[in-house]
Amino acid sequence: MLRMFNTVNGQVEQIKTLENGAWICLSDPTDVELATVSSQTGIDLADLRAPLDDEERSRVDSEDDYTMIIVDIPTVEQRDGRDHYETIPLAIIISAHTITTVCMQDTPVLHPFMEGTIRGFNTYMKTRFVLQILYRNATMYLRYLRIIDRSSDDLELKLQHSMQNREILQLLELSKTLVYFTTSLKSNEIVMEKLRVTEKLNSLTHIKQYSEDEDLLDDVITENKQAIEMANIYSGVLANMTDASASIVSNNLNNVMRIFTIISIVLSIPTLIFSMYGMNFQDGMFGMPFTNSRWGFFLVIFVSMVITGIVAWWLTKSRLFK
Template sequence: MLRIFSSINGQVEQIEKPENGSWLCLSEPTDVELATVASQTGIDLADLRAPLDDEERSRVDVEDDYTMIIVDIPTVEERGGRDWYETIPLSIIVTENLIITVCMQDTPVLHPFMEGTIRGFNTFMRSRFILQILYRNATMYLRYLRIIDRESDKLELKLRHSMQNREIVMLMELSKTLVYFTTSLKSNEIVMEKLTTLQRIKQYPDDEDLLDDVITENKQAIEMANIYSGVLANMTDAFASIVSNNLNNVMRIFTIISITLSIPTLIFSMYGMNFDGGMMGMPFTDKPWGFMLIIVISMVLSGAVAWFLTRSRMFK
Protein backbone atom coordinates (compact mmCIF):
# COMPACT_ATOMS: atom_id res chain seq x y z
CA MET A 1 0.00 0.00 0.00
CA LEU A 2 1.35 3.40 -0.99
CA ARG A 3 0.16 6.45 0.93
CA ILE A 4 1.47 9.97 0.56
CA PHE A 5 1.28 12.56 3.35
CA SER A 6 2.20 16.20 3.59
CA SER A 7 2.03 18.86 6.27
CA ILE A 8 -0.41 21.56 5.12
CA ASN A 9 -1.16 24.54 7.39
CA GLY A 10 0.14 22.63 10.40
CA GLN A 11 -2.00 19.55 9.67
CA VAL A 12 -0.94 16.20 8.25
CA GLU A 13 -3.06 15.41 5.20
CA GLN A 14 -3.01 12.58 2.70
CA ILE A 15 -2.39 13.67 -0.86
CA GLU A 16 -2.54 11.99 -4.24
CA LYS A 17 0.88 12.79 -5.73
CA PRO A 18 4.28 13.37 -4.12
CA GLU A 19 5.50 16.93 -3.80
CA ASN A 20 8.45 18.67 -2.16
CA GLY A 21 8.54 17.94 1.56
CA SER A 22 6.04 15.08 1.45
CA TRP A 23 6.25 11.63 3.03
CA LEU A 24 5.78 8.42 1.03
CA CYS A 25 4.69 5.54 3.23
CA LEU A 26 5.03 2.06 1.72
CA SER A 27 3.37 -0.68 3.81
CA GLU A 28 3.21 -4.20 2.41
CA PRO A 29 4.10 -2.73 -1.01
CA THR A 30 3.45 -4.48 -4.27
CA ASP A 31 6.06 -4.81 -7.00
CA VAL A 32 4.21 -2.20 -9.05
CA GLU A 33 4.29 0.33 -6.20
CA LEU A 34 7.99 -0.30 -5.58
CA ALA A 35 8.80 0.12 -9.26
CA THR A 36 6.72 3.32 -9.43
CA VAL A 37 8.46 4.89 -6.44
CA ALA A 38 11.87 3.83 -7.76
CA SER A 39 11.23 5.48 -11.12
CA GLN A 40 9.84 8.69 -9.59
CA THR A 41 12.51 9.17 -6.93
CA GLY A 42 15.61 7.61 -8.49
CA ILE A 43 16.09 5.23 -5.56
CA ASP A 44 17.59 1.87 -6.38
CA LEU A 45 14.87 -0.79 -6.46
CA ALA A 46 17.09 -3.16 -4.44
CA ASP A 47 17.24 -0.59 -1.61
CA LEU A 48 13.46 -0.26 -1.63
CA ARG A 49 13.16 -4.05 -1.37
CA ALA A 50 15.75 -4.38 1.40
CA PRO A 51 13.38 -3.97 4.40
CA LEU A 52 11.01 -6.58 2.95
CA ASP A 53 13.51 -9.23 4.07
CA ASP A 54 12.80 -9.94 7.74
CA GLU A 55 16.47 -10.89 8.26
CA GLU A 56 17.78 -7.53 7.03
CA ARG A 57 20.23 -5.99 9.50
CA SER A 58 20.04 -2.45 10.88
CA ARG A 59 22.41 -0.08 9.14
CA VAL A 60 22.94 3.33 7.54
CA ASP A 61 23.76 3.48 3.83
CA VAL A 62 24.84 6.77 2.27
CA GLU A 63 24.34 6.92 -1.50
CA ASP A 64 24.91 9.76 -3.95
CA ASP A 65 21.32 11.07 -3.99
CA TYR A 66 19.81 9.64 -0.84
CA THR A 67 20.49 8.18 2.61
CA MET A 68 18.90 4.93 3.75
CA ILE A 69 18.43 4.08 7.43
CA ILE A 70 17.21 0.62 8.40
CA VAL A 71 16.17 -0.12 11.98
CA ASP A 72 14.36 -3.02 13.64
CA ILE A 73 10.90 -2.30 15.00
CA PRO A 74 8.72 -4.47 17.29
CA THR A 75 5.59 -6.10 15.98
CA VAL A 76 2.84 -8.36 17.28
CA GLU A 77 1.56 -11.45 15.50
CA GLU A 78 -1.45 -13.43 16.68
CA ARG A 79 -1.00 -17.20 16.57
CA GLY A 80 -3.14 -19.76 18.35
CA GLY A 81 -5.16 -17.11 20.16
CA ARG A 82 -2.04 -15.51 21.69
CA ASP A 83 0.12 -12.52 20.85
CA TRP A 84 3.68 -13.32 19.77
CA TYR A 85 6.26 -10.55 19.68
CA GLU A 86 9.03 -10.27 17.11
CA THR A 87 11.01 -7.65 15.20
CA ILE A 88 10.95 -6.62 11.54
CA PRO A 89 12.99 -4.06 9.54
CA LEU A 90 11.79 -0.54 8.81
CA SER A 91 13.58 1.51 6.16
CA ILE A 92 13.71 5.32 6.24
CA ILE A 93 15.04 6.82 3.01
CA VAL A 94 15.81 10.52 2.84
CA THR A 95 16.25 12.31 -0.48
CA GLU A 96 16.71 16.00 -1.20
CA ASN A 97 12.96 16.65 -1.27
CA LEU A 98 11.23 13.54 0.12
CA ILE A 99 11.25 11.08 2.97
CA ILE A 100 10.17 7.51 2.27
CA THR A 101 9.40 4.71 4.74
CA VAL A 102 9.20 1.07 3.67
CA CYS A 103 7.98 -1.80 5.84
CA MET A 104 6.61 -5.27 5.20
CA GLN A 105 3.68 -4.54 7.55
CA ASP A 106 1.38 -1.66 8.35
CA THR A 107 3.22 -0.95 11.57
CA PRO A 108 1.63 0.94 14.50
CA VAL A 109 4.93 2.78 14.92
CA LEU A 110 3.89 5.10 12.07
CA HIS A 111 0.18 5.39 12.78
CA PRO A 112 0.43 8.47 15.07
CA PHE A 113 2.33 10.33 12.33
CA MET A 114 -0.41 9.55 9.82
CA GLU A 115 -3.04 10.71 12.28
CA GLY A 116 -1.13 13.90 13.11
CA THR A 117 -1.00 13.21 16.85
CA ILE A 118 2.78 13.63 17.19
CA ARG A 119 3.60 17.07 18.58
CA GLY A 120 5.96 19.10 16.41
CA PHE A 121 5.75 16.73 13.45
CA ASN A 122 6.18 18.18 9.97
CA THR A 123 6.90 16.11 6.89
CA PHE A 124 9.30 18.68 5.49
CA MET A 125 11.53 18.53 8.62
CA ARG A 126 13.04 15.25 7.55
CA SER A 127 15.85 14.87 10.07
CA ARG A 128 13.47 15.55 12.95
CA PHE A 129 11.01 13.11 11.42
CA ILE A 130 13.70 10.41 11.51
CA LEU A 131 14.41 11.06 15.19
CA GLN A 132 10.71 11.12 16.01
CA ILE A 133 10.28 7.72 14.35
CA LEU A 134 13.24 6.36 16.31
CA TYR A 135 11.84 7.80 19.55
CA ARG A 136 8.43 6.31 18.84
CA ASN A 137 10.12 2.99 18.06
CA ALA A 138 12.00 2.98 21.39
CA THR A 139 8.80 3.72 23.31
CA MET A 140 7.06 0.84 21.50
CA TYR A 141 9.82 -1.49 22.64
CA LEU A 142 9.34 -0.28 26.22
CA ARG A 143 5.59 -0.80 25.96
CA TYR A 144 5.92 -4.35 24.66
CA LEU A 145 8.55 -5.15 27.30
CA ARG A 146 6.12 -4.14 30.04
CA ILE A 147 3.44 -6.34 28.46
CA ILE A 148 5.89 -9.25 28.38
CA ASP A 149 6.71 -8.64 32.04
CA ARG A 150 3.00 -8.78 32.97
CA GLU A 151 2.55 -11.98 30.96
CA SER A 152 5.48 -13.59 32.77
CA ASP A 153 3.87 -12.66 36.11
CA LYS A 154 0.64 -14.38 35.03
CA LEU A 155 2.57 -17.47 33.99
CA GLU A 156 4.34 -17.45 37.35
CA LEU A 157 1.01 -17.73 39.16
CA LYS A 158 -0.09 -20.61 36.92
CA LEU A 159 3.19 -22.47 37.31
CA ARG A 160 2.92 -22.66 41.09
CA HIS A 161 0.38 -25.47 40.79
CA SER A 162 1.07 -26.73 37.28
CA MET A 163 2.22 -30.19 36.24
CA GLN A 164 2.25 -29.47 32.51
CA ASN A 165 4.92 -28.19 30.15
CA ARG A 166 2.68 -25.62 28.42
CA GLU A 167 3.54 -22.75 30.75
CA ILE A 168 7.25 -23.53 30.61
CA VAL A 169 7.13 -23.54 26.80
CA MET A 170 5.42 -20.15 26.90
CA LEU A 171 8.15 -18.84 29.20
CA MET A 172 10.75 -20.08 26.73
CA GLU A 173 8.92 -18.26 23.93
CA LEU A 174 9.00 -15.04 25.94
CA SER A 175 12.70 -15.56 26.60
CA LYS A 176 13.30 -15.99 22.87
CA THR A 177 11.38 -12.78 22.19
CA LEU A 178 13.55 -10.89 24.68
CA VAL A 179 16.67 -12.17 22.93
CA TYR A 180 15.32 -10.81 19.62
CA PHE A 181 14.44 -7.50 21.28
CA THR A 182 17.87 -7.15 22.87
CA THR A 183 19.69 -7.91 19.62
CA SER A 184 17.53 -5.47 17.64
CA LEU A 185 17.88 -2.71 20.22
CA LYS A 186 21.64 -3.01 20.24
CA SER A 187 21.69 -2.85 16.44
CA ASN A 188 19.48 0.25 16.57
CA GLU A 189 21.86 1.80 19.07
CA ILE A 190 24.71 1.48 16.58
CA VAL A 191 22.56 3.20 13.95
CA MET A 192 21.79 6.07 16.33
CA GLU A 193 25.46 6.53 17.15
CA LYS A 194 26.22 6.77 13.46
CA LEU A 195 23.48 9.37 13.01
CA THR A 196 25.24 11.63 15.50
CA THR A 197 28.22 11.86 13.14
CA LEU A 198 26.29 11.91 9.84
CA GLN A 199 26.70 15.34 8.30
CA ARG A 200 24.41 14.88 5.30
CA ILE A 201 21.18 15.08 7.31
CA LYS A 202 20.45 18.63 8.41
CA GLN A 203 20.13 19.11 12.13
CA TYR A 204 17.57 21.52 13.59
CA PRO A 205 18.25 23.33 16.90
CA ASP A 206 16.04 21.00 18.94
CA ASP A 207 17.26 17.85 17.22
CA GLU A 208 20.25 17.39 19.50
CA ASP A 209 18.06 17.12 22.59
CA LEU A 210 15.67 14.83 20.73
CA LEU A 211 18.53 12.57 19.67
CA ASP A 212 19.70 12.39 23.28
CA ASP A 213 16.18 11.39 24.32
CA VAL A 214 16.09 8.71 21.62
CA ILE A 215 19.42 7.24 22.74
CA THR A 216 18.32 7.34 26.39
CA GLU A 217 15.02 5.58 25.66
CA ASN A 218 16.80 2.96 23.58
CA LYS A 219 19.34 2.28 26.34
CA GLN A 220 16.54 1.99 28.86
CA ALA A 221 14.83 -0.55 26.63
CA ILE A 222 18.09 -2.53 26.34
CA GLU A 223 18.48 -2.56 30.14
CA MET A 224 14.87 -3.65 30.65
CA ALA A 225 15.22 -6.42 28.06
CA ASN A 226 18.42 -7.66 29.73
CA ILE A 227 16.81 -7.62 33.17
CA TYR A 228 13.68 -9.44 32.00
CA SER A 229 15.81 -11.98 30.12
CA GLY A 230 17.74 -12.81 33.28
CA VAL A 231 14.58 -13.04 35.34
CA LEU A 232 12.84 -15.30 32.79
CA ALA A 233 15.89 -17.55 32.49
CA ASN A 234 16.01 -18.08 36.25
CA MET A 235 12.23 -18.45 36.42
CA THR A 236 12.24 -21.11 33.70
CA ASP A 237 14.84 -23.18 35.56
CA ALA A 238 13.08 -22.75 38.89
CA PHE A 239 9.64 -23.67 37.64
CA ALA A 240 10.93 -26.66 35.72
CA SER A 241 11.95 -27.98 39.12
CA ILE A 242 8.56 -26.99 40.57
CA VAL A 243 6.71 -28.92 37.89
CA SER A 244 8.91 -31.94 38.63
CA ASN A 245 8.23 -31.61 42.36
CA ASN A 246 4.49 -31.32 41.78
CA LEU A 247 4.61 -34.52 39.76
CA ASN A 248 6.59 -36.23 42.52
CA ASN A 249 3.93 -35.23 45.05
CA VAL A 250 1.24 -36.82 42.93
CA MET A 251 3.30 -40.01 42.56
CA ARG A 252 3.82 -40.02 46.36
CA ILE A 253 0.06 -39.99 46.93
CA PHE A 254 -0.48 -42.77 44.40
CA THR A 255 2.27 -44.87 46.02
CA ILE A 256 0.72 -44.51 49.47
CA ILE A 257 -2.70 -45.48 48.10
CA SER A 258 -1.22 -48.48 46.28
CA ILE A 259 0.63 -49.80 49.35
CA THR A 260 -2.40 -49.21 51.58
CA LEU A 261 -4.73 -51.13 49.25
CA SER A 262 -2.26 -54.00 48.99
CA ILE A 263 -2.91 -54.95 52.67
CA PRO A 264 -6.58 -55.95 52.33
CA THR A 265 -5.85 -57.42 48.90
CA LEU A 266 -3.26 -59.77 50.46
CA ILE A 267 -5.57 -60.80 53.31
CA PHE A 268 -8.61 -61.40 51.10
CA SER A 269 -6.55 -63.32 48.56
CA MET A 270 -5.36 -65.74 51.29
CA TYR A 271 -8.89 -66.25 52.54
CA GLY A 272 -10.02 -66.85 49.00
CA MET A 273 -7.95 -70.07 48.73
CA ASN A 274 -9.73 -73.43 49.00
CA PHE A 275 -9.00 -75.58 52.08
CA ASP A 276 -10.11 -79.11 52.96
CA GLY A 277 -12.60 -79.10 55.79
CA GLY A 278 -10.73 -81.94 57.54
CA MET A 279 -7.46 -80.08 57.53
CA MET A 280 -6.50 -76.99 59.42
CA GLY A 281 -8.50 -74.09 57.98
CA MET A 282 -8.00 -70.30 58.09
CA PRO A 283 -8.73 -68.48 61.36
CA PHE A 284 -12.31 -67.43 62.06
CA THR A 285 -13.67 -69.23 59.00
CA ASP A 286 -15.94 -71.32 61.19
CA LYS A 287 -17.38 -68.33 63.05
CA PRO A 288 -20.52 -66.50 61.88
CA TRP A 289 -18.90 -63.16 62.63
CA GLY A 290 -15.54 -64.14 61.11
CA PHE A 291 -16.11 -62.34 57.79
CA MET A 292 -16.85 -59.02 59.47
CA LEU A 293 -13.88 -59.45 61.79
CA ILE A 294 -11.50 -60.00 58.87
CA ILE A 295 -12.84 -56.84 57.18
CA VAL A 296 -12.33 -54.83 60.38
CA ILE A 297 -8.81 -56.17 60.81
CA SER A 298 -7.98 -55.31 57.18
CA MET A 299 -9.30 -51.77 57.60
CA VAL A 300 -7.35 -51.27 60.84
CA LEU A 301 -4.13 -52.55 59.29
CA SER A 302 -4.65 -50.41 56.18
CA GLY A 303 -5.30 -47.32 58.28
CA ALA A 304 -2.18 -47.99 60.37
CA VAL A 305 -0.03 -48.43 57.26
CA ALA A 306 -1.45 -45.24 55.67
CA TRP A 307 -0.82 -43.29 58.89
CA PHE A 308 2.75 -44.56 59.04
CA LEU A 309 3.52 -43.81 55.39
CA THR A 310 2.11 -40.28 55.44
CA ARG A 311 4.43 -39.45 58.34
CA SER A 312 7.44 -41.33 57.09
CA ARG A 313 10.43 -39.31 55.94
CA MET A 314 10.69 -41.57 52.92
CA PHE A 315 7.47 -40.11 51.49
CA LYS A 316 8.03 -36.43 52.35
Protein backbone atom coordinates in the same frame (compact mmCIF):
# COMPACT_ATOMS: atom_id res chain seq x y z
CA MET B 1 0.10 1.27 -0.24
CA LEU B 2 1.76 4.45 -1.45
CA ARG B 3 1.09 7.70 0.38
CA MET B 4 2.86 11.04 0.20
CA PHE B 5 2.84 13.80 2.81
CA ASN B 6 4.21 17.32 3.05
CA THR B 7 4.22 20.03 5.69
CA VAL B 8 2.10 22.98 4.56
CA ASN B 9 1.86 26.01 6.88
CA GLY B 10 2.95 23.89 9.83
CA GLN B 11 0.34 21.19 9.11
CA VAL B 12 0.98 17.73 7.69
CA GLU B 13 -1.14 17.15 4.60
CA GLN B 14 -1.40 14.22 2.23
CA ILE B 15 -0.47 15.13 -1.32
CA LYS B 16 -1.12 13.49 -4.68
CA THR B 17 2.05 14.42 -6.57
CA LEU B 18 5.65 14.35 -5.43
CA GLU B 19 6.99 17.65 -4.14
CA ASN B 20 10.30 18.90 -2.83
CA GLY B 21 10.72 18.04 0.87
CA ALA B 22 7.92 15.44 0.76
CA TRP B 23 7.67 12.24 2.77
CA ILE B 24 6.95 9.10 0.74
CA CYS B 25 5.39 6.34 2.85
CA LEU B 26 5.35 2.82 1.41
CA SER B 27 3.39 0.24 3.44
CA ASP B 28 3.19 -3.30 2.02
CA PRO B 29 3.91 -1.83 -1.43
CA THR B 30 3.21 -3.47 -4.74
CA ASP B 31 5.82 -3.89 -7.46
CA VAL B 32 4.25 -1.06 -9.43
CA GLU B 33 4.48 1.31 -6.45
CA LEU B 34 8.10 0.37 -5.84
CA ALA B 35 8.98 0.94 -9.48
CA THR B 36 7.18 4.30 -9.46
CA VAL B 37 9.04 5.55 -6.38
CA SER B 38 12.33 4.25 -7.74
CA SER B 39 11.89 6.13 -11.01
CA GLN B 40 10.79 9.36 -9.33
CA THR B 41 13.44 9.45 -6.58
CA GLY B 42 16.37 7.62 -8.15
CA ILE B 43 16.53 5.09 -5.30
CA ASP B 44 17.72 1.66 -6.35
CA LEU B 45 14.84 -0.80 -6.56
CA ALA B 46 16.84 -3.38 -4.60
CA ASP B 47 17.15 -0.96 -1.68
CA LEU B 48 13.42 -0.34 -1.73
CA ARG B 49 12.81 -4.09 -1.59
CA ALA B 50 15.33 -4.72 1.21
CA PRO B 51 13.02 -3.97 4.19
CA LEU B 52 10.33 -6.25 2.73
CA ASP B 53 12.45 -9.19 3.90
CA ASP B 54 11.58 -9.85 7.55
CA GLU B 55 15.10 -11.20 8.15
CA GLU B 56 16.83 -8.02 6.95
CA ARG B 57 19.37 -6.79 9.49
CA SER B 58 19.57 -3.27 10.90
CA ARG B 59 22.23 -1.17 9.23
CA VAL B 60 23.20 2.15 7.66
CA ASP B 61 24.11 2.20 3.96
CA SER B 62 25.28 5.30 2.13
CA GLU B 63 25.08 5.74 -1.63
CA ASP B 64 26.03 8.70 -3.80
CA ASP B 65 22.54 10.21 -3.85
CA TYR B 66 20.90 8.87 -0.69
CA THR B 67 21.43 7.17 2.67
CA MET B 68 19.37 4.20 3.83
CA ILE B 69 18.80 3.44 7.51
CA ILE B 70 17.15 0.12 8.41
CA VAL B 71 15.93 -0.55 11.95
CA ASP B 72 13.71 -3.20 13.51
CA ILE B 73 10.32 -2.05 14.77
CA PRO B 74 7.84 -3.93 16.99
CA THR B 75 4.58 -5.19 15.61
CA VAL B 76 1.59 -7.02 17.05
CA GLU B 77 -0.84 -9.37 15.35
CA GLN B 78 -3.83 -11.39 16.51
CA ARG B 79 -3.52 -15.17 16.68
CA ASP B 80 -6.09 -17.41 18.33
CA GLY B 81 -7.60 -14.39 20.08
CA ARG B 82 -4.30 -13.29 21.64
CA ASP B 83 -1.70 -10.67 20.78
CA HIS B 84 1.58 -11.95 19.36
CA TYR B 85 4.56 -9.60 19.23
CA GLU B 86 7.26 -9.69 16.58
CA THR B 87 9.78 -7.36 14.97
CA ILE B 88 9.96 -6.32 11.32
CA PRO B 89 12.37 -4.06 9.38
CA LEU B 90 11.64 -0.42 8.61
CA ALA B 91 13.76 1.44 6.04
CA ILE B 92 14.25 5.21 6.14
CA ILE B 93 15.82 6.45 2.92
CA ILE B 94 17.04 10.04 2.90
CA SER B 95 17.79 11.81 -0.34
CA ALA B 96 18.45 15.44 -1.19
CA HIS B 97 14.79 16.33 -1.83
CA THR B 98 12.68 13.58 -0.19
CA ILE B 99 12.56 11.12 2.66
CA THR B 100 11.10 7.67 2.04
CA THR B 101 9.96 5.02 4.52
CA VAL B 102 9.37 1.42 3.46
CA CYS B 103 7.79 -1.28 5.60
CA MET B 104 5.99 -4.55 4.96
CA GLN B 105 3.08 -3.42 7.18
CA ASP B 106 1.16 -0.27 7.93
CA THR B 107 2.98 0.23 11.21
CA PRO B 108 1.56 2.31 14.10
CA VAL B 109 5.04 3.77 14.58
CA LEU B 110 4.36 6.16 11.68
CA HIS B 111 0.69 6.90 12.33
CA PRO B 112 1.27 9.94 14.61
CA PHE B 113 3.43 11.52 11.90
CA MET B 114 0.65 11.07 9.34
CA GLU B 115 -1.87 12.58 11.76
CA GLY B 116 0.42 15.49 12.61
CA THR B 117 0.39 14.81 16.36
CA ILE B 118 4.18 14.79 16.78
CA ARG B 119 5.40 18.11 18.13
CA GLY B 120 8.00 19.85 15.99
CA PHE B 121 7.56 17.49 13.06
CA ASN B 122 8.26 18.81 9.57
CA THR B 123 8.79 16.63 6.53
CA TYR B 124 11.56 18.86 5.17
CA MET B 125 13.62 18.57 8.40
CA LYS B 126 14.84 15.15 7.42
CA THR B 127 17.44 14.48 10.08
CA ARG B 128 15.04 15.42 12.86
CA PHE B 129 12.37 13.32 11.19
CA VAL B 130 14.66 10.28 11.28
CA LEU B 131 15.45 10.80 14.96
CA GLN B 132 11.78 11.32 15.78
CA ILE B 133 10.96 8.01 14.10
CA LEU B 134 13.70 6.29 16.09
CA TYR B 135 12.44 7.89 19.30
CA ARG B 136 8.88 6.83 18.55
CA ASN B 137 10.15 3.33 17.79
CA ALA B 138 11.94 3.09 21.16
CA THR B 139 8.81 4.24 23.00
CA MET B 140 6.77 1.60 21.17
CA TYR B 141 9.19 -1.06 22.40
CA LEU B 142 8.78 0.25 25.96
CA ARG B 143 5.00 0.21 25.61
CA TYR B 144 4.89 -3.36 24.37
CA LEU B 145 7.36 -4.46 27.04
CA ARG B 146 5.06 -3.10 29.75
CA ILE B 147 2.15 -5.01 28.18
CA ILE B 148 4.27 -8.18 28.16
CA ASP B 149 5.15 -7.60 31.81
CA ARG B 150 1.46 -7.36 32.74
CA SER B 151 0.76 -10.51 30.72
CA SER B 152 3.50 -12.36 32.60
CA ASP B 153 1.95 -11.25 35.91
CA ASP B 154 -1.41 -12.65 34.82
CA LEU B 155 0.26 -15.91 33.81
CA GLU B 156 1.96 -16.10 37.18
CA LEU B 157 -1.42 -15.94 38.92
CA LYS B 158 -2.83 -18.60 36.60
CA LEU B 159 0.14 -20.90 37.18
CA GLN B 160 -0.56 -20.83 40.93
CA HIS B 161 -3.95 -22.46 40.38
CA SER B 162 -3.52 -24.30 37.10
CA MET B 163 -0.73 -26.35 35.60
CA GLN B 164 -2.16 -26.85 32.12
CA ASN B 165 0.02 -26.81 29.04
CA ARG B 166 -1.73 -23.68 27.76
CA GLU B 167 -0.24 -21.40 30.42
CA ILE B 168 3.21 -22.91 30.02
CA LEU B 169 3.10 -22.46 26.24
CA GLN B 170 2.07 -18.82 26.68
CA LEU B 171 5.00 -18.36 29.03
CA LEU B 172 7.40 -19.78 26.47
CA GLU B 173 5.88 -17.56 23.79
CA LEU B 174 6.51 -14.44 25.87
CA SER B 175 10.09 -15.56 26.46
CA LYS B 176 10.59 -15.98 22.71
CA THR B 177 9.15 -12.50 22.11
CA LEU B 178 11.58 -10.96 24.58
CA VAL B 179 14.48 -12.66 22.83
CA TYR B 180 13.37 -11.11 19.53
CA PHE B 181 12.96 -7.71 21.17
CA THR B 182 16.36 -7.83 22.82
CA THR B 183 18.10 -8.84 19.60
CA SER B 184 16.35 -6.12 17.59
CA LEU B 185 17.01 -3.44 20.19
CA LYS B 186 20.71 -4.26 20.28
CA SER B 187 20.85 -4.09 16.48
CA ASN B 188 19.10 -0.71 16.59
CA GLU B 189 21.60 0.46 19.17
CA ILE B 190 24.45 -0.19 16.74
CA VAL B 191 22.67 1.92 14.12
CA MET B 192 22.16 4.75 16.60
CA GLU B 193 25.79 4.70 17.63
CA LYS B 194 26.71 5.17 13.98
CA LEU B 195 24.47 8.24 13.91
CA ARG B 196 25.84 9.68 17.15
CA VAL B 197 28.68 11.64 15.55
CA THR B 198 27.18 14.73 13.93
CA GLU B 199 29.90 15.15 11.36
CA LYS B 200 29.46 11.58 10.20
CA LEU B 201 25.73 12.08 9.90
CA ASN B 202 26.26 15.11 7.69
CA SER B 203 28.69 13.23 5.50
CA LEU B 204 26.15 10.46 5.07
CA THR B 205 23.02 12.43 4.27
CA HIS B 206 24.32 15.72 2.83
CA ILE B 207 21.44 17.57 4.46
CA LYS B 208 21.11 20.35 6.99
CA GLN B 209 21.71 19.59 10.64
CA TYR B 210 19.66 21.30 13.36
CA SER B 211 20.89 22.29 16.79
CA GLU B 212 18.32 20.17 18.64
CA ASP B 213 19.21 17.01 16.74
CA GLU B 214 22.17 16.07 18.92
CA ASP B 215 20.08 16.22 22.10
CA LEU B 216 17.29 14.32 20.40
CA LEU B 217 19.73 11.60 19.34
CA ASP B 218 20.93 11.30 22.95
CA ASP B 219 17.30 10.91 24.04
CA VAL B 220 16.76 8.22 21.41
CA ILE B 221 19.82 6.27 22.58
CA THR B 222 18.72 6.62 26.21
CA GLU B 223 15.23 5.32 25.45
CA ASN B 224 16.67 2.42 23.46
CA LYS B 225 19.05 1.49 26.29
CA GLN B 226 16.15 1.60 28.73
CA ALA B 227 14.17 -0.73 26.48
CA ILE B 228 17.14 -3.13 26.34
CA GLU B 229 17.42 -3.12 30.13
CA MET B 230 13.70 -3.74 30.54
CA ALA B 231 13.78 -6.59 28.02
CA ASN B 232 16.72 -8.18 29.86
CA ILE B 233 14.98 -7.82 33.22
CA TYR B 234 11.72 -9.30 31.95
CA SER B 235 13.63 -12.13 30.24
CA GLY B 236 15.27 -12.99 33.56
CA VAL B 237 11.92 -12.88 35.35
CA LEU B 238 10.30 -15.14 32.77
CA ALA B 239 13.25 -17.55 32.92
CA ASN B 240 12.88 -17.79 36.70
CA MET B 241 9.13 -18.23 36.31
CA THR B 242 9.68 -21.04 33.84
CA ASP B 243 12.09 -22.77 36.22
CA ALA B 244 9.65 -22.29 39.08
CA SER B 245 6.76 -23.75 37.08
CA ALA B 246 8.92 -26.76 36.16
CA SER B 247 9.78 -27.23 39.84
CA ILE B 248 6.11 -27.00 40.79
CA VAL B 249 5.18 -29.60 38.18
CA SER B 250 7.93 -31.90 39.45
CA ASN B 251 6.84 -31.37 43.05
CA ASN B 252 3.20 -32.08 42.22
CA LEU B 253 4.25 -35.24 40.40
CA ASN B 254 6.25 -36.34 43.45
CA ASN B 255 3.22 -35.76 45.69
CA VAL B 256 1.03 -37.84 43.39
CA MET B 257 3.58 -40.64 43.26
CA ARG B 258 3.87 -40.52 47.07
CA ILE B 259 0.11 -40.95 47.44
CA PHE B 260 -0.02 -43.82 44.95
CA THR B 261 2.93 -45.55 46.63
CA ILE B 262 1.22 -45.40 50.02
CA ILE B 263 -2.02 -46.71 48.51
CA SER B 264 -0.17 -49.57 46.80
CA ILE B 265 1.60 -50.63 50.00
CA VAL B 266 -1.57 -50.38 52.09
CA LEU B 267 -3.63 -52.42 49.63
CA SER B 268 -0.98 -55.11 49.42
CA ILE B 269 -1.55 -56.08 53.09
CA PRO B 270 -5.19 -57.28 52.84
CA THR B 271 -4.36 -58.78 49.44
CA LEU B 272 -1.60 -60.87 51.06
CA ILE B 273 -3.84 -61.99 53.92
CA PHE B 274 -6.77 -62.92 51.69
CA SER B 275 -4.41 -64.72 49.30
CA MET B 276 -3.10 -66.94 52.08
CA TYR B 277 -6.64 -67.74 53.18
CA GLY B 278 -7.44 -68.69 49.64
CA MET B 279 -5.07 -71.68 49.86
CA ASN B 280 -6.47 -75.17 50.54
CA PHE B 281 -5.24 -76.25 53.99
CA GLN B 282 -6.30 -79.43 55.71
CA ASP B 283 -7.88 -79.20 59.09
CA GLY B 284 -5.41 -79.78 61.91
CA MET B 285 -2.75 -78.11 63.92
CA PHE B 286 -1.26 -76.45 60.79
CA GLY B 287 -4.53 -75.07 59.47
CA MET B 288 -5.15 -71.37 59.02
CA PRO B 289 -6.35 -69.48 62.10
CA PHE B 290 -10.10 -69.05 62.52
CA THR B 291 -10.93 -71.56 59.78
CA ASN B 292 -13.14 -73.60 62.11
CA SER B 293 -14.60 -70.58 63.89
CA ARG B 294 -18.15 -69.47 63.21
CA TRP B 295 -16.96 -65.84 63.06
CA GLY B 296 -13.69 -66.62 61.30
CA PHE B 297 -14.51 -64.70 58.11
CA PHE B 298 -15.34 -61.52 59.99
CA LEU B 299 -12.33 -61.91 62.31
CA VAL B 300 -9.97 -62.18 59.36
CA ILE B 301 -11.48 -59.04 57.78
CA PHE B 302 -11.25 -57.16 61.09
CA VAL B 303 -7.61 -58.17 61.65
CA SER B 304 -6.64 -57.19 58.10
CA MET B 305 -8.37 -53.82 58.48
CA VAL B 306 -6.56 -53.14 61.76
CA ILE B 307 -3.17 -54.04 60.29
CA THR B 308 -3.93 -51.97 57.16
CA GLY B 309 -4.90 -48.95 59.26
CA ILE B 310 -1.74 -49.18 61.38
CA VAL B 311 0.49 -49.43 58.28
CA ALA B 312 -1.33 -46.55 56.58
CA TRP B 313 -0.90 -44.35 59.67
CA TRP B 314 2.79 -45.22 59.91
CA LEU B 315 3.43 -44.54 56.24
CA THR B 316 1.74 -41.14 56.32
CA LYS B 317 3.82 -40.15 59.36
CA SER B 318 7.06 -41.67 58.12
CA ARG B 319 9.84 -39.40 56.89
CA LEU B 320 10.36 -41.65 53.91
CA PHE B 321 7.20 -40.34 52.30
CA LYS B 322 7.40 -36.64 53.20
